[in-house]
Amino acid sequence: MERLRAFITIKTYPNPSATYDELVCTAGVTEEGEFVRLYPIRFRDLPWGQQYQKYQWIEVMAERHRRDVRKESWRPQPDSIQFYGEPIKTRNVDWSDRGKYVLKYVSRSMEELWEAQKVDNTSLGIVRPKVVEDLLVEEEEDRDWKPSALAALDQGRFWEDRHATRQPPRKVPFKFRYKFRCDDERCKGHRMMNEDWELGRLCWRHRDRGDSEDEAIEGVRQRFFTEMCAPTRETYFFVGTVLRHGTWVVIGTFYPKVGRSGSPVGQTLDMFPE
Numbered sequence: 424m425e426r427l428r429a430f431i432t433i434k435t436y437p438n439p440s441a442t443y444d445e446l447v448c449t450a451g452v453t454e455e456g457e458f459v460r461l462y463p464i465r466f467r468d469l470p471w472g473q474q475y476q477k478y479q480w481i482e483v484m485a486e487r488h489r490r491d492v493r494k495e496s497w498r499p500q501p502d503s504i505q506f507y508g509e510p511i512k513t514r515n516v517d518w519s520d521r522g523k524y525v526l527k528y529v530s531r532s533m534e535e536l537w538e539a540q541k542v543d544n545t546s547l548g549i550v551r552p553k554v555v556e557d558l559l560v561e562e563e564e565d566r567d568w569k570p571s572a573l574a575a576l577d578q579g580r581f582w583e584d585r586h587a588t589r590q591p592p593r594k595v596p597f598k599f600r601y602k603f604r605c606d607d608e609r610c611k612g613h614r615m616m617n618e619d620w621e622l623g624r625l626c627w628r629h630r631d632r633g634d635s636e637d638e639a640i641e642g643v644r645q646r647f648f649t650e651m652c653a654p655t656r657e658t659y660f661f662v663g664t665v666l667r668h669g670t671w672v673v674i675g676t677f678y679p680k681v682g683r684s685g686s687p688v689g690q691t692l693d694m695f696p697e
Contacts, residue, residue: 427485427497428507429459430524431475433661433675436623437467437592447620449475450495450547450663450674456527458547460663461485461499467592473504478521480507491666493546518677519685525549525677526684529659532605533613533671536662546664549677553606555658558599558647559614560640566596595623597640601660601673615662616672651678 433450447466452458461483466474475481484503488496511520530536530548539545568591599617604610625646629639652658661675677684 424484424486424500426482427453427459427461427499428480428482429453429461430480431477432525432677433663434466434477434620435618435674436595436620448618448663448674450661451481452524452527454524456524458495458528460493460496460547462488462496464499464501469501469504473501475504475506476510479510481505482507492544493664493666494544495547513679517683518679519683521677522679522685526659532607532610533615533662534605534607534609536671540664540669547662549659549661550605551657551659552603553610554604555601555652556604556612557602558644558652559602560644561598561600563594563596563598566594568594593627595626596636597626599643603660615660617674618672619661619675621675651676653678655681657681657684 429451430453431449431451433448435448437447447462447464449461449464449466450458451461482503482505483499483501485497485499488498513521526549528549530539530550533550536545536548536550539548599622600614601617602612602614604612622643626639626643629642630636634642650656656678657680659677660673661677662671663674664671
C-alpha cells in the first residue's frame with residue numbers, strides 16, 4: 424500500500440456494476456506526469472468532503488490492482504482520500520497551470536498508443552487529433568440499465584446499509600462518438616466512443632430545463648463544435664482502454680484556447696477539411 428498523489432483529469436459517467444455496485448472510473452497524472460487510474464470508487468457514496476473535482480490534487484492510499492494487468496491501474500482506499508489544495512481554475516482562458524501537468528506526455532497518435540499497449544499494457548494517454556470531423560450520435564438500444572445490474576445495485580446497498588434509497592444514475596439514452604484523424608501516416612481514421620462524465624451531464628442539463636431529446640443533442644453538438652473542438656482551440660483527447668476488451672475510448676477532453684495551454688504546440692485545429 425502506497426500514498427499516491429494524483430492530479431484528477433478524468434471522471435467517467437457512473438455506471439451500475441454487479442461487481443462494484445456503482446462505478447466511476449477516475450484517472451489523473453502524478454507530479455511527474457505519469458498516468459494513473461483509480462478504481463473502484465463509488466463516487467456518489469463518498470462523503471461530501473471527499474468528492475473530488477476535476478483538476479484537483481488528491482492524496483490516497485492505494486495498491487497495484489491485482490486483477491487488472493493495465494500498468495496504470497491502482498486500487499484505492501476511498502476513505503483515505505484527502506484534498507491537496509483547491510481545484511486549479513482556468514483563469515478565464517489561460518489553462519497553462521493545468522497544462523504543465525496534463526501535457527507532459529502527449530502521444531503522437533492513437534497508433535502510437537496501440538503500439539505501447541502491445542509492449543507494456545499501456546492503457547491511458549492523451550492525444551491531439553490532427554482533424555476532428557464530427558460528433559456522431561446514436562440512440563441506445565436499451566434506454567435503461569440492464570435489470571441484472573440494477574438488481575445487484577439494490578442488493579448491495581440493502582446488505583451494506585449504504586444510501587439504500589439513492590436512485591441509480593440516469594442512463595444517457597445516446598452513444599456519442601468522436602470521429603477524428605491523427606497526425607500519423609498509419610492513421611486511417613477513428614470513431615471512438617466518448618464516456619466522459621461532462622458530456623452525459625450536459626445532455627441531462629438540457630433535458631432538465633425542458634429541452635426535447637433532439638434539442639438536447641443539438642445543444643451537445645453546439646458545444647462540441649463551438650467550444651470543445653473549435654478551430655481556435657488546442658483540443659486534446661484523454662483516452663483509455665476498456666478492461667474486458669482492451670478497446671480504446673475517449674474519456675475526457677482538454678481544450679484550451681490556442682496558445683493558452685502551456686504547450687509549445689500553439690496550432691489551430693483543422694476542422695472539416697475539404
